[in-house]
Amino acid sequence: MQATPAHPGNAGAADRAVRGYAAAFGALVAVTFCLIVLGALVRAHEAGLACPDWPLCFGELVPEMDLKVAFEWSHRVLAGSVALGFATLATLVFRSGSGTHETARWIVLAAGLLVVQIVLGALTVWELLASWTVTSHLITGNAFALSLLFVAASLWDARAGRPRRARAALGVRAALVVAAVVLFLQMVLGGLVSSGFAGMACPEWPACNGGVWFPSWQGSVGLHLLHRWNGTLLAGLVPVVAWIIRGAPGVRGLMLLAAGVAVLQAMVGIVNVLLAIPVEVTGLHSALAAVLVLTIGAATRAAWVPTADPASG
Numbered sequence: 139m140q141a142t143p144a145h146p147g148n149a150g151a152a153d154r155a156v157r158g159y160a161a162a163f164g165a166l167v168a169v170t171f172c173l174i175v176l177g178a179l180v181r182a183h184e185a186g187l188a189c190p191d192w193p194l195c196f197g198e199l200v201p202e203m204d205l206k207v208a209f210e211w212s213h214r215v216l217a218g219s220v221a222l223g224f225a226t227l228a229t230l231v232f233r234s235g236s237g238t239h240e241t242a243r244w245i246v247l248a249a250g251l252l253v254v255q256i257v258l259g260a261l262t263v264w265e266l267l268a269s270w271t272v273t274s275h276l277i278t279g280n281a282f283a284l285s286l287l288f289v290a291a292s293l294w295d296a297r298a299g300r301p302r303r304a305r306a307a308l309g310v311r312a313a314l315v316v317a318a319v320v321l322f323l324q325m326v327l328g329g330l331v332s333s334g335f336a337g338m339a340c341p342e343w344p345a346c347n348g349g350v351w352f353p354s355w356q357g358s359v360g361l362h363l364l365h366r367w368n369g370t371l372l373a374g375l376v377p378v379v380a381w382i383i384r385g386a387p388g389v390r391g392l393m394l395l396a397a398g399v400a401v402l403q404a405m406v407g408i409v410n411v412l413l414a415i416p417v418e419v420t421g422l423h424s425a426l427a428a429v430l431v432l433t434i435g436a437a438t439r440a441a442w443v444p445t446a447d448p449a450s451g
Contacts, residue, residue, distance in 0.1 A: 141209070143360060145161035147315055148197065152236070153297055154294055155234055155236055156236045156237065156293055156297055157293075157294075157297060159227065159230065159231050159234075159236050159237070159293050160290050160291075160294040160297075160330075161290075161351075162287045163227060163286055163290035163293065164226050164287075164289075164290040166220065166223050166227065166286050166290075167226060167283055167286045167287045167290060169216070169220055169223070170220050170279075170283040170286060171283060171425075171428055171429075171432070172216070173213070173216050173217055173279070174276075174279050174280060174283060174424065174428045175270060175421055175424055175425045175428065176209070176212065176216060176443055177214050177275075177276070177279065178373075178420060178421050178423075178424030178425070179209060179417065179420075179421050180209045180210055180213050181272070181332055181333075181362065181420075182210050182415075182417040182420040182421060183205070183206055183417060184206070185206035185207070185209040185210045186210065186262065186263075186264065186267045187205045187263065187265070187267060187274070188204075188206035188209065188210040188211075189201065189207060189208075189211060189214070190263070191209045192259070192260045192263040192264065193214070193260070194358035195210070195211050196216070198215075201301075210270070212216040214259075214282070217256075217259065218285055220244065220364070221252060221256070224249075224252060224286070228245050228248075228249065231245065232245070233272060233294075236293065237289075237293045237294070237296050238292060238295075238296050238361070239292055240292045240295075240443065241289060241292040244285055244288045244289045244292055245289055246285055247285050248282060248285035248289060251278055251281050251285055252280040252282055254278050255275065255278045255279055255282055258271055258274050258275040258278055259275060262275050269330060269377065269391050272329060272332065273326060273329030273330050273333055274329075275329075276325065277322075277325055277326060277329060277333075278331040279426075280325060280428060280431045283428065283431070283432065284414075284431055284432060284435040287432055287435065287436060287438055288431050288435075291436065291439060292443075305442060305443070306383070306386050306388075306389060306440075306441035307386070308443070309382070310382070310383045310386045310389065310441050311438075311441045311442055312390065313379045313382050314379065314383070314389070314393075314437055314438045314441050314442075315436070316375070316379070317372075317375055317376055317379045317396075317434055318434055318435070318438050320368065320371060320372050320375055321372060321430055321431065321434055321446050323368055323412065324349050324365070324368050324369055324427075325427065325431070327361070327364055327365040327368055328337070328365055328427065330361055331361055331362055331365045334358055334361060334363045335358070336337075336358035336359075336365075337362070337410070337411070337415045338362045338411070338414060338415060339357075339358040339359045339362040340359060340362045340363065340366065340411065341411065341414070342411070343408050343411050345411060346359065346362070346363060364402060366407070369403070369404055369407055372400055372403075372404075373400045373401050373403065373404035375394070375400075376396050376397045376400035376401075376430075376434070377397040377400065377401065379393060379397075380393035380394050380396065380397040383441075386441065388440045388441075389437045389440050389441050392434075392437035392440065393433070393434075393437050395433050396430060396433040396434050396437065399426055399429050399430050399433065403423065403426040403427060403430060404427060405423055406419060406423050406426060410423055
């Protein structure tokens with residue numbers, strides 16, 4: 139794919155098109171973020187099986203509504219809108235030849251993740267909210283949102299006259315990878331805690347139960363403790379990584395934001411337990427997790443991927 143045509147008369151129009159596609163994919167990231175939060179609210183309202191069949195709901199395209207059906211049905215409608223928007227934008231980008239080879243690779247990856255996510259959405263219903271389907275659905279949804287962000291970033295980098303940016307130092311990249319791995323583990327544990335109804339297995343903080351910090355590492359208590367203390371590790375690690383890479387251009391700001399979100403996320407997690415997992419706090423907890431995925435993911439890409447050179451696309 140070429141970022142801009144060689145003819146000078148077409149360069150301005152092509153650059154505007156690239157900017158427009160970058161903005162459109164950025165908007166799609168925002169909508170997908172809302173979809174992730176809405177999915178968390180579906181789980182919090184125990185509405186995952188409010189529509190017991192798929193892709194229809196009670197055999198109808200638009201079923202009779204109550205609160206739980208409205209949550210689940212709205213989630214499906216928004217998911218379909220995201221899929222349609224992605225297909226439209228991807229087709230336009232490929233037909234126009236905008237972006238670079240990196241853009242094309244991220245679009246293909248996003249398309250693959252979208253297909254997997256659709257299948258997992260169906261399996262979540264067909265398998266009656268089995269823990270592995272719910273957790274996989276959560277992880278794949280966040281990965282899809284991140285891939286859309288990478289598409290937008292690669293298009294933004296492909297603008298005419300965009301200066302090249304060197305890959306960050308090895309130490310910076312390694313620190314970001316460590317943070318990303320711990321975050322991924324936390325997302326998996328969070329999905330398992332949610333799908334396994336282990337959120338209140340430890341109803342106290344900082345102790346777990348009866349004033350005991352570590353009563354057991356088995357079952358739902360052990361799962362909750364793993365999620366709790368890996369979250370504590372993440373909340374301490376991300377600010378440390380932000381300090382380590384403070385001199386890295388293009389990354390520092392993202393990780394400062396991630397550090398603040400990580401600390402806030404840990405505080406919201408504590409409040410979630412102390413207030414017995416209210417729906418509003420659960421939704422905020424999931425929203426902050428999605429923000430962490432996007433910020434740490436964007437910082438990792440910025441450190442590892444040099445700015446695309448439009449002339450070599």
